[in-house]
Amino acid sequence: MKRLLSFLIPVLLSTTAFTQSLPIKLDEYFTIAGRIGRFNGSVLVARGDTILFHKAYGWRDLARQVPNDTNSVFQLGSITKTFTGAVILQLQEEGKVSLKDPLSRYLPGYPSGEKITLEHLLTHRSGIPDFKQALYSKDTSVAQSFSRPVSHDYILSFFRDKPLASEPGSQTHYSNSGYYLLGMVIEKVTGHPFEAEVRRRFLTPLQMRSSGFDFRNLRIPGRTTGYTMQRDTVMVPIAPLDSSAAYAAGGMYSTTGDLFRWATAVRRNLLLRPETWEEALSGHPEWGYGWGVSEVNGDKLAYQNGNLPGYGTFFVYIPKQNLTIILLSNIDDASYLSDPDPVLATVAKMAYGGPYQLPKRRRAVSPDLLNAYAGKYQLGKDKVVSVTVKGGNLLLDVPGQPTYHLFAESTTDFFLEEANISFTFHRDETGKVSRMTVHQNGDTEATRL
Structure with missing residues (x-):
């Protein structure tokens, strides 16, 4: 997850806008991007309840020559956090937790738990070190361990006893560890697995039938193979992470269509009170409750983006424009070529009628x-x-x-x-x-x- 998005990039000189209709512009851009390896996945753009554009590009399974389509299923990474935050907020509405509660109330004995609140965990101000780098460990035995089920104690061993990066509440340090702990809090409060609570509270009511957690063992035609790019040219398959590794910080899978159902819930203030959604999508000070908060052209923007081995994803909602942008790719961001940030920036520029550039094929130079x-x-x-x-x-x-x-x-x-x-x-x-x-x-x- 990047801290901020700079969609409409400042340029050296003035520019002029394109006049093509949005769907035509998007298809032209993504057709070229798919051809040169700039984007490989599914994209959905909507205004309100109207889907303006929904298409897929590239390969679901390169070896078998199976193309992506709009039913392709992707690991989500940090988009999962929007659901984790929503469960905590729903529990607060039910009077079962308070964001001001200390972590020690639910996980007794956790270091500095009496100083760290649930709100600190939600807004990345707990100071707890981020365990994500362990997922990319150069120790082969560690890296491979995440491709099978792992215990909470195993994941906790990567951050539980490390010193805090800052005093709780004083600074922002993005931390997947905080959301991992929120998943454990949810289990402690409800007495049910975190995954079951997400399904009961959100996936089932919203009929998100192509969404869930156990991606590694998923046996449906739409399941994608995750890739990384080598030398900006070669798609190399990567074994998927087990959902227990990323858990409440990034363990979900979904489709662009299912995530549009989630976008509808956010836009219509479903399943949470309107004032609760407003709090979730507001900066405290830099992060909402499960969401990143930024601006584009002066408009508030709520977003999450996921980065896992083999996958890069974005979910963006701009309330004033009633605009939703969802990008799901089964190539990770290890290469400049496959970094989804410039792709998202281009889509935003198109949606605002701003200038943009079609993708170009890159050349290696000495x-x-x-x-x-x-x-x-x-x-x-x-x-x-x-x-x-x-x-x-x-x-x-x-x-x-x-x-x-x-x-x-x-x-x-x-x-x-x-x-x-x-x-x-x-x-x-x-x-x-x-x-x-x-x-x-x-x-x-x-x-x-």
């Missing part, structure tokens, strides 16, 4: 060539931009903006994923890189300093 382009460039009278190399990637730093990744289209031409901007590097008569041209609504020259 480290020596990248290093030759590194330096500072004078763009206009009072703006200096920096081009740097890090981890074999060419990066662009613009004052007051995030760092952008420049992708190679040729040995001299590079482009941004976030906006319709490209760059050409030029050499002087001695062979030294002397300037770059910024292509955006015309050409602007930037001299190397």
Whole structure:
């Protein structure tokens, strides 16, 4: 899960909007993205009760040449947290818990449990270290252990006795561990498995029949194979995590269609009181109760995104626009090519009628060539931009903006994923890189300093 989303990325110069209808734009974008490996999964975009776009791209099972469709089933990762938060809030409405309760009331003996509240766990302000890195352990025996059922005690061993990152309530530190503990609290309060409570309280009432937890043992045609990208070109299958590993922090599976039923519940204030939903989707201060909270064009945005080995997912709801965006991919974000963030940013730009760029095929270039382009460039009278190399990637730093990744289209031409901007590097008569041209609504020259 990333902390914030920057959908409408600031650009170097002004841009103009496209005028195509949204479904046509989306299909054009995702058709190209699917062809070059930029997106592999299912996408749904809706305004209110109206589904504007719902299609799937790429492969459900590459080896068997089975394509994805809108019934494809994906592991969700952190989208699970929206359900975990909702169960806790429903229990509070029933008078069985309070968000101000200390963790020690439900899990006696947990270190610092008397200082950590349920609200701290929900809003990532408990200070409890995140256990997620264990899922990617270089210790093969540890990494492989998560592909079969694991106990609570086993998962707790990765974070229970580690020192807090900060005093509870004082700082925000994103922590899957906090949501894992919330699942245990739910079991303690209800006397039932966490998974059973989610199903009884939400999945069954909303008729989310293609959603659940035990993905590893799921035996239905729509079950996807998860992949990671190697060298931005090769889809390598990955064994799925057992749902007991990610549990209340990320153990669910679903489809885009089922998640639209969940979006309907959120939008219509179903199964929780309206004031409770309002609290869930508000920042406290940076995170809601199961949701990330940000802004796009001044509009409040609630979201969750999941990142598990083999899967990358996004669920976005913008109340003012009555807009829902759901992206489920069976390729993880280990590669720049398969990172879902720029894809989501593009969909948001389209929905707002803003400028966007169609996906381009990337080319590998040598480290020596990248290093030759590194330096500072004078763009206009009072703006200096920096081009740097890090981890074999060419990066662009613009004052007051995030760092952008420049992708190679040729040995001299590079482009941004976030906006319709490209760059050409030029050499002087001695062979030294002397300037770059910024292509955006015309050409602007930037001299190397």
